[in-house]
Amino acid sequence: MLDFIAASERIAQLRKEIDQHNHSYYINDSPSISDVEYDALMGELVAIEAAHPQLISPESPTQRVGSAPLSALGGVTHQVPMLSLGNAFEEDELRAFDKRVGDALRAAGKLTSDGAVEYFCELKLDGLAINIRYENGLLVQAATRGDGQTGEDVTANIKTIKSIPLKLREDHEPVPAVLEVRGEIFMNAADFALLNETQASRGDKIFVNPRNAAAGSLRQLDPRITAQRPLRFFAYGWGEVSREMPALHSEMLDWFATLGLPVNHTEHFLAQGATQLLTYYQRVGEKRATLGYDIDGVVYKVNDLAAQRVLGYVARAPRFAIAHKFPAQEATTTLLGIDVQVGRTGAITPVARLDPVFVGGVTVTNATLHNEDEIRRKDLWIGDRVVVRRAGDVIPEVVAPILARRPVDARYFVMPVACPVCGSAIERVDDETIARCTGGLFCAAQRKQSLLHAVSRKALDIEGLGEKLIDQLVERDRLHSIVDLFSLTVTELAEYDRMGEKSAQNVVDSIQAARRPTLGRLIFSLGIRHVGETTARDLARHFGSIQSLVDADIDALQAAPDVGPVVAGSIKRFFAEQHNLDIVIALNAQGIVPEPEPVAQLSALNGKTFVLTGTLPVWSRDEAAAEILAAGGKVSGSVSKKTSFVVAGSDAGSKLAKATELGVPVIDEAVLRSMLH
Numbered sequence: 001m002l003d004f005i006a007a008s009e010r011i012a013q014l015r016k017e018i019d020q021h022n023h024s025y026y027i028n029d030s031p032s033i034s035d036v037e038y039d040a041l042m043g044e045l046v047a048i049e050a051a052h053p054q055l056i057s058p059e060s061p062t063q064r065v066g067s068a069p070l071s072a073l074g075g076v077t078h079q080v081p082m083l084s085l086g087n088a089f090e091e092d093e094l095r096a097f098d099k100r101v102g103d104a105l106r107a108a109g110k111l112t113s114d115g116a117v118e119y120f121c122e123l124k125l126d127g128l129a130i131n132i133r134y135e136n137g138l139l140v141q142a143a144t145r146g147d148g149q150t151g152e153d154v155t156a157n158i159k160t161i162k163s164i165p166l167k168l169r170e171d172h173e174p175v176p177a178v179l180e181v182r183g184e185i186f187m188n189a190a191d192f193a194l195l196n197e198t199q200a201s202r203g204d205k206i207f208v209n210p211r212n213a214a215a216g217s218l219r220q221l222d223p224r225i226t227a228q229r230p231l232r233f234f235a236y237g238w239g240e241v242s243r244e245m246p247a248l249h250s251e252m253l254d255w256f257a258t259l260g261l262p263v264n265h266t267e268h269f270l271a272q273g274a275t276q277l278l279t280y281y282q283r284v285g286e287k288r289a290t291l292g293y294d295i296d297g298v299v300y301k302v303n304d305l306a307a308q309r310v311l312g313y314v315a316r317a318p319r320f321a322i323a324h325k326f327p328a329q330e331a332t333t334t335l336l337g338i339d340v341q342v343g344r345t346g347a348i349t350p351v352a353r354l355d356p357v358f359v360g361g362v363t364v365t366n367a368t369l370h371n372e373d374e375i376r377r378k379d380l381w382i383g384d385r386v387v388v389r390r391a392g393d394v395i396p397e398v399v400a401p402i403l404a405r406r407p408v409d410a411r412y413f414v415m416p417v418a419c420p421v422c423g424s425a426i427e428r429v430d431d432e433t434i435a436r437c438t439g440g441l442f443c444a445a446q447r448k449q450s451l452l453h454a455v456s457r458k459a460l461d462i463e464g465l466g467e468k469l470i471d472q473l474v475e476r477d478r479l480h481s482i483v484d485l486f487s488l489t490v491t492e493l494a495e496y497d498r499m500g501e502k503s504a505q506n507v508v509d510s511i512q513a514a515r516r517p518t519l520g521r522l523i524f525s526l527g528i529r530h531v532g533e534t535t536a537r538d539l540a541r542h543f544g545s546i547q548s549l550v551d552a553d554i555d556a557l558q559a560a561p562d563v564g565p566v567v568a569g570s571i572k573r574f575f576a577e578q579h580n581l582d583i584v585i586a587l588n589a590q591g592i593v594p595e596p597e598p599v600a601q602l603s604a605l606n607g608k609t610f611v612l613t614g615t616l617p618v619w620s621r622d623e624a625a626a627e628i629l630a631a632g633g634k635v636s637g638s639v640s641k642k643t644s645f646v647v648a649g650s651d652a653g654s655k656l657a658k659a660t661e662l663g664v665p666v667i668d669e670a671v672l673r674s675m676l677h
């Protein structure tokens, strides 16, 4: 423990730092550190103050909410203070909260000795809190939380948000003289992405995340700007209310809904005791990435309003509610460097090399930056402190630099002029965002990628030839194009890293099985730009042989289904290069003769009915159903004699038994997948 002097010094330092961060976050809508770092500073301050209670003062950020309001917007004094929420990250903190609440209510005679507390569970929307005042049903004022006592007047701005009624509905009963509704202003993920695109195209400020975008959009001096921003609102609380209160928090929200206020009913849940809270937390956690908007946790509130009054408040938060936070989806780290990778078509992709950082449940060490324009748009410099975001299973993204912390020796990124792999020139055609290595198949990087493409499942479908093996084969100059695949032997392959006789034999068998690919697969495997799997099949059916495709001029190419000038031009350019033609000739010489492309079937699963049951290893049942429907099959909820197949995963129950009883074939996900090809 720190001695008194050291503690007071550290406290002063922490308070100053936190105040500065509060200002950046609440006033400038542009945080200078991540929430995780901020929470750590706050946690340290709470701990030192707890050890030295005599040092706690009312000005400490631990005792206060938010930040003093922005003067330009005009202040509004809250009739009922707007507070923050206590929070819990771990199960034991949550159980401790439930115990505190239960004990206090039992002591007050509000709960039986073995009774569980009833909580109303809500999402913790990651936006900003707002207080909207209705007098006799009309919206008269709206204010941000500010420092909890005084907020900013954003009445004109709030009136531009379409989902917020200017007048409350009066279908059921007369509206009260005063009703202050509280809730969250936020932005959907898709709207946020679109807004940032627009901002970037105009050279305007990019927002780090939807929360800051929502706050920045609402706290505008000119409401016309707010009106253009896609803001949303959900009500979850209240301030001054001039009518008798119902008994329960949930009844209050039901009443709000009848008044025409937006309430997030679908995600609400009533829980009895801590274990049910944890179930809710888990369930919402699984849905988090698919909600379409950011939440940073869930909130549990004692449902009984009389019990809430018994529990009361501490300095900056109620005792009857708690935020149960999810792991952060954003973190800050240092952009150590920008490397470039070379893709199959020579595309040069800049990749951020990051100081390893734990975010969204994994350690992130690099992230794609897509292309040079993206780096300029985000204004990323090497050496910058950057915000990294990883939401759900989405690949990690470098969102933005923290300009306030750009070091003096930060370096501007310059696209290299030569390919780091083969030394050929890197070129960027004027109207393209992508820079490319001009080395073609001379470039080992492109050769590796194009070979990986050629052996992939939808092309030649050669198993066992993974990235590692291809890397080695290309580096030892053994593979130049797909032609060389067909002369690989078991003896030579067995000598490569992590290859035994057996796996070498499997690879060779798989290669031999690919000697007679369908024409569509062969065309696809050549890796012609803009020629995807479907186009390749269409071309195969239309031209009937590789030679006719090679011979076709632009007009002839465009006569094929769905082939326009871009695809036709790309095919023409491909076969205009001698080394590509050489591949076609060599394949023929090696006796690699494709089968004619089968006539297009209506769809693979036409007329077949599937029933899905149990947990599939990869797909969710919804995903599997979507795939079946897309392939022309039907999905049914119950097994009958008409069912063609039952797809069973683990823990399959009565449907599986029924299928066996009726003699309906039972397949697993792998078999289903093979049917879909």
Ligand SMILES: NC(=O)c1ccc[n+]([C@@H]2O[C@H](COP(=O)([O-])OP(=O)(O)OC[C@H]3O[C@@H](n4cnc5c(N)ncnc54)[C@H](O)[C@@H]3O)[C@@H](O)[C@H]2O)c1
Pocket (backbone or CB within 6 Å): 021, 022, 024, 025, 026, 031, 032, 033, 034, 035, 036, 038, 039, 065, 066, 083, 084, 085, 087, 122, 123, 124, 125, 126, 127, 128, 129, 130, 145, 184, 236, 237, 299, 323
């Ligand atoms: N990065 C930074 O520099 C920085 C600075 C300040 C604050 N912060 C972040 O903000 C947090 C503190 O902010 P805070 O005091 O607003 O607390 P908070 O955001 O943790 O919790 C309180 C807020 O939750 C919101 N909320 C969302 N859904 C709700 C619901 N259903 N019911 C009730 N409230 C709901 C309300 O806006 C309310 O004001 C910190 O823990 C940190 O994560 C970051």
Ligand SMILES: [Zn+2]
Pocket (backbone or CB within 6 Å): 342, 419, 420, 421, 422, 423, 424, 437, 438, 439, 443, 444, 445, 446
């Ligand atoms: Zn190259």
